[in-house]
Amino acid sequence: MKGSNLLSMWDLQQSSLSNQFLYETVNEETTSKLWLKLKKKFMKKFLCSKFFLVKCLFELHLKDYSSLKEHFNEMNSILLELKDINVKMKNKKLVVILIVSLPPSFETFIYSNVGKDYNSSQG
Numbered sequence: 001m002k003g004s005n006l007l008s009m010w011d012l013q014q015s016s017l018s019n020q021f022l023y024e025t026v027n028e029e030t031t032s033k034l035w036l037k038l039k040k041k042f043m044k045k046f047l048c049s050k051f052f053l054v055k056c057l058f059e060l061h062l063k064d065y066s067s068l069k070e071h072f073n074e075m076n077s078i079l080l081e082l083k084d085i086n087v088k089m090k091n092k093k094l095v096v097i098l099i100v101s102l103p104p105s106f107e108t109f110i111y112s113n114v115g116k117d118y119n120s121s122q123g
Contacts, residue, residue, distance in 0.1 A: 046085065053082050057097060064103045075101070 028034040057078045062071040075098065082089070089097075099110055 050082070050085055050087055053078055053085075054087070057082070060097075060101050062102055062106075064105050071101070 028037060057075070060071070060075055060078070062068065079089070079094070099114070102110065
C-alpha cells in the first residue's frame with residue numbers, strides 16, 4: 001500500500017474514534033501496541049453483543065394471535081445484526097430456530113410440513 005493511502009486510512013480511523021480514546025492512544029509508538037489497546041477496549045463489547053444477539057434469537061417466540069410478519073421481521077433484524085458482526089448460521093439451524101419460536105397453535109402445520117419434507121428427502 002502506498003504511504004498516502006495508509007495516511008488517509010489512519011486519518012479516517014482517528015477521526016472516527018472518540019476523543020477520549022484518541023487521548024489514550026496518542027502515545028502508542030507502534031502499531032502492535034495500538035492494536036493490543038484496540039483489541040482490549042473493543043473485544044469485550046463485541047463478544048457481549050454477539051452473545052446478546054444470539055440469546056435474543058433463541059428467546060424469540062411468537063405469541064398466539066400475534067403478527068407472523070412482525071415475528072419474521074424481528075427475527076430477520078436479529079439475523080442481519082449477527083451477519084454484520086460475521087456470525088454465520090446454517091439454514092438448517094435457522095429453520096429449527098424458526099420452528100421452535102412458533103406457538104403450540106402451529107403444531108399441526110409444523111408436523112404436517114416437516115413430515116412431508118423429511119419423507120421426500122428420504123426417498
